[in-house]
Amino acid sequence: MLIRDLSRVTQRHGYLIRVGRDGVAPAPDGGIIQPIADWPSGAVALGEWLGAPIAVFGENGSADWPTARQWLHTLPRDQFPLLSSALQVLKWLRDHRFCGRCGKRMKRLEHEFAMHCTGCQHRSYPRISPCIITLITRGREMLLARSPRFGPGMYSTLAGFIEAGESAEEAVRREVHEEVGVEVGRVSYFQSQSWPFPHSFMLGYYAEYAGGDITIDGVEIEDAQWFTPEDLPGLPPKFSISHALIDNFLRSVATGR
Numbered sequence: 001m002l003i004r005d006l007s008r009v010t011q012r013h014g015y016l017i018r019v020g021r022d023g024v025a026p027a028p029d030g031g032i033i034q035p036i037a038d039w040p041s042g043a044v045a046l047g048e049w050l051g052a053p054i055a056v057f058g059e060n061g062s063a064d065w066p067t068a069r070q071w072l073h074t075l076p077r078d079q080f081p082l083l084s085s086a087l088q089v090l091k092w093l094r095d096h097r098f099c100g101r102c103g104k105r106m107k108r109l110e111h112e113f114a115m116h117c118t119g120c121q122h123r124s125y126p127r128i129s130p131c132i133i134t135l136i137t138r139g140r141e142m143l144l145a146r147s148p149r150f151g152p153g154m155y156s157t158l159a160g161f162i163e164a165g166e167s168a169e170e171a172v173r174r175e176v177h178e179e180v181g182v183e184v185g186r187v188s189y190f191q192s193q194s195w196p197f198p199h200s201f202m203l204g205y206y207a208e209y210a211g212g213d214i215t216i217d218g219v220e221i222e223d224a225q226w227f228t229p230e231d232l233p234g235l236p237p238k239f240s241i242s243h244a245l246i247d248n249f250l251r252s253v254a255t256g257r
Helices: 068-074 077-095 166-178 241-255
Strands: 011-019 034-038 042-050 051-058 106-108 115-118 128-138 141-146 158-161 183-195 200-211 223-227
Touching: 011 042, 011 077, 034 223, 042 077, 051 077, 068 077, 077 183, 128 166, 128 183, 128 241, 141 166, 141 241, 158 166, 166 183, 183 241, 200 241
Parallel strands: 011 051, 128 200
Antiparallel strands: 011 034, 042 051, 106 115, 128 141, 128 158, 141 223, 183 200
C-alpha cells in the first residue's frame, strides 16, 4: 500500500517508477517498480511503499516501453493506486510550472504535493476532476453504451464530469438524460476509483430506470442498448470501476439479491 506521507521521506533513495512520454519502464522483475537505489535528479517523492521511500521520474523514455493502460491490464490490483498517483503527480508538475494567477515560475514544496508561487503566494495542488460513472439497471437488464473511441464491440457504463455547483447525484441524472435520453429513479453509491487519464476521480453509482426510450446524442454515444447477463457485449477492462459496477450487478442477479 502506498503511504502518501512525504514527511516520512527523509532521503533521496528508495524505489522508483520511470515514466516516459509514451510509456512506463519495465523493472528487472517485470513490474514497474525499479529496485532500491539513489534517485536521479528531478525524481519526485510519492511517499512510502513496503517500508521504503518511492518516487516517480519523468524522462523521454523508450518507444518499446508498455503504455500505462497496458500496464494496468497486468499489474497486481494493489499497484493500481501507485501507478495512478505517479502518473497524476507527474502530469500536474508538468502542467503547473508557471503560476496561473501571475505567470511567474512555481516552486515545488518538498513536504506536501503543492506548487508555490514566490510572486503572488498562490499555491497549486494536483488537479483532480470529479466524475460520475453509472450503471442503469432495469430488473435483470443493464443499459450499456458505446463511445466512438471504444474498441470494436465494446460497451460500457455512462460517465461524465460533475459541473460546478452540482452534486454527484444531480450529475448522474443529467448525464444519463443527455447521453441516452432516459429518466432514472433511485440512485445509489457503489464505490470510487482514481483514474489517471488524465486526472479523473470516478464516483460509481447504480441508477434504476424510471422511464423513457433510449435516444443517443450521436456525439459522445454512438449506440446504447439493454443487455441481459446471458447476452453481454465486450466489456471494459477488469481493472476499471466500470467493469466492477457490471460485475457486481451480475453477481447480484445470479444470487437473486
